[in-house]
Amino acid sequence: xxxxxxxxxxxxxxxxxxxxxxxxxxxxxxxxxxxxxxxxxxxxxxxxxxxxxxxxxxxxxxxxxxxxxxxxxxxxxxxxxxxxxxxxxxxxxxxxxxxxxxxxxxxxxxxxxxxxxxxxxxxxxxxxxxxxxxxxxxxxxxxxxxxxxxxxxxx
Amino acid sequence: xxxxxxxxxxxxxxxxxxxxxxxxxxxxxxxxxxxxxxxxxxxxxxxxxxxxxxxxxxxxxxxxxxxxxxxxxxxxxxxxxxx
Numbered sequence: 001x002x003x004x005x006x007x008x009x010x011x012x013x014x015x016x017x018x019x020x021x022x023x024x025x026x027x028x029x030x031x032x033x034x035x036x037x038x039x040x041x042x043x044x045x046x047x048x049x050x051x052x053x054x055x056x057x058x059x060x061x062x063x064x065x066x067x068x069x070x071x072x073x074x075x076x077x078x079x080x081x082x083x084x085x086x087x088x089x090x091x092x093x094x095x096x097x098x099x100x101x102x103x104x105x106x107x108x109x110x111x112x113x114x115x116x117x118x119x120x121x122x123x124x125x126x127x128x129x130x131x132x133x134x135x136x137x138x139x140x141x142x143x144x145x146x147x148x149x150x151x152x153x154x155x
Numbered sequence: 156x157x158x159x160x161x162x163x164x165x166x167x168x169x170x171x172x173x174x175x176x177x178x179x180x181x182x183x184x185x186x187x188x189x190x191x192x193x194x195x196x197x198x199x200x201x202x203x204x205x206x207x208x209x210x211x212x213x214x215x216x217x218x219x220x221x222x223x224x225x226x227x228x229x230x231x232x233x234x235x236x237x238x
Contacts, residue, residue, distance in 0.1 A: 032238055048237065049161060049162055050237070051159070051211070051214070051230060051232065053214050054214035054215075054230070055237075057214050058214075058216075079237065079238075090237075090238070091237070091238050111238060114237060114238045115236075115238040116234075116235060117216065117235065118235060118237050118238070119161065119211070119232060119235055119237070120235055120236065120237025120238070121161060121162035121163075121232070121233060121235065121236050122237065123162075132162055132163045132233065132236075133236040134234075134236070135233070135234030135235065135236050
């Protein structure tokens with residue numbers, strides 16, 4: 001497991017190459033990118049804030065949960081903080097397994113939980129000012145799909 | 156006890172963290188939020204919609220009913236928007 005929070009740009013090719021080895025037969029990667037516009041208006045950048053320590057811990061808890069649910073060979077997560085320009089990678093999530101089903105499911109599970117549970121906050125910088133991004137209910141719904149009956153998943 | 160604030164809650168209060176001496180009557184995270192609200196208008200503004208505030212004790216998510224005895228640090232923040 002590799003979980004990294006960084007102010008430096010994320011090199012997706014290097015992150016991916018680090019996992020393409022050994023018994024790995026399936027590698028699913030997700031790359032979240034800073035959009036250049038929001039509701040039709042161009043943005044200058046996103047500024048990401050996080051809770052140091054908790055952000056890493058929370059992601060690692062969900063990686064452990066993913067490892068219990070699927071036969072994974074490796075998980076690699078990198079998340080930017082600080083100022084991120086349009087076109088740059090904000091988050092990279094990769095799940096490696098022997099076969100594709102586990103890798104697809106684990107990558108989606110990790111991303112859904114990362115969005116709603118990992119303590120990161122985005123602020124939008126535009127020419128006319130800044131504002132905080134509001135949380136989306138669709139993200140909560142996406143994470144809720146993974147809850148197992150009778151318990152709070154990954155809490 | 157150390158209290159931390161993030162994102163717009165940090166901006167509204169005007170500081171990222173502080174040490175507070177709590178009265179013995181403050182038992183839960185919800186009690187702490189009510190107590191902080193009375194410290195000044197910047198706090199009242201930060202906590203004006205308690206439903207929009209999330210909390211963590213020692214870097215683990217908790218509900219407002221969570222007991223704060225033995226906590227080292229308590230954080231308040233808006234719903235998360237990472238990824």
